[in-house]
Amino acid sequence: MTEPGGAKASPIRVFLLDDHEVVRRGLRDLLDAEPDLTVVGDAADARQALARAPALRPDVAVLDVRLGSSTDSGDHEGIGVCRELRGALPGLACLILTSFDDDEALFDAIMAGAAGYVLKQIKGSDLVTAIRTVAAGQSMLDPGATARVLARVRGPVAPAGPPELARLSPRERQILDLIGEGLTNRQIADRLFLAEKTVKNRISAILTKLKVGRRIQAAVIAERVRDRERGPEPDREPEELPGG
Structure with a gap:
């Protein structure tokens, strides 16, 4: 991988977390075969990952959701590792x-704060592309996944927005609302008659003030705030049964 000036760029440093040794070995062989990727370490459980990864300073961590023998659908230990590692390494994807x-x-x-979510059925070449994508600061969440997340936070009772919301200017609140509607930077710029670069800078400021690292997290907050301001649906009078 070569940078514009002709200098060779450093390979993308990858850390692996999976409780199956065969999977870790397979992923290492797959990724180390790519000239622009290098696996700097791996772990079989959350404890090992949190002990090893920060010192290795990876650019990307590929994390299995479920660790150990539990088949409980609520067992998302790998996501807890994601949260902890992102706290220690803010630049980590x-x-x-x-x-x-x-x-x-x-x-x-x-x-x-995950940058992407893929199934293990993914082709090896597509996984390599996904790693390069998140390493470049982009998201590996398709619009369908985003819609499902926003649907997940809709409900009759929504939690209040974070206190950091008060730090947003009226213009930033306006942009946050449009992020929640799923608009792109270009669409927001057209809607508000702003330069696209101005919108991008404003969104960076919004993420900083809300203390989140991803646009989709801001969209979830916007959806929760909208639900709170909209209030619960009014109760309907029960209909009488025939003959009642």
């Missing part, structure tokens, strides 16, 4: 790798 298409895990992964 976490790619969640799982065998199960689980909406609850998807929601938890996004709120933990």
Whole structure:
């Protein structure tokens, strides 16, 4: 991999977390075969991952959702590792790798700051592409996944927005609302008659003030705030049964 000036770029440093040794070895062989990727370490459980990864300073962590022998659908230990590692290494991109298409895990992964979520059935070449994508600061969440996450937070009772919301200017609140509607930077710029670069800078400021690292996290907050301000649906009078 070569940078524009002709200098050779450093390979993307990858850390692996999976409780199956065969899977870890297979992933290492797959990734180390790529000239721009290098596996700097791996772990079989959460404790090992949290002890090893920070010192290795990876660019991307590929994390299995479920660790150990538990088959409980609520066992998302790998997502807890994502949250902890992102706290220690803010520049780290976490790619969640799982065998199960689980909406609850998807929601938890996004709120933990994961940059992507892929199934283990993914082709090797597509996984390599996903790692390069998140390493470049982009998201590996398709619009369908985003819609499912936003649907997950809709409900009759929504929690209040974070106190950091008060730090947003009126314009930033306006942009946050449009992020929650799923608009792109270009669409927001057109809607508000702003330069696209201005919108991008404003969104960076919004993420900083909300103390989140991902646009989708801001969208979830916007949806919760909208639900709170909208209030619960009014109760309907019960209909009488025929003959009542």
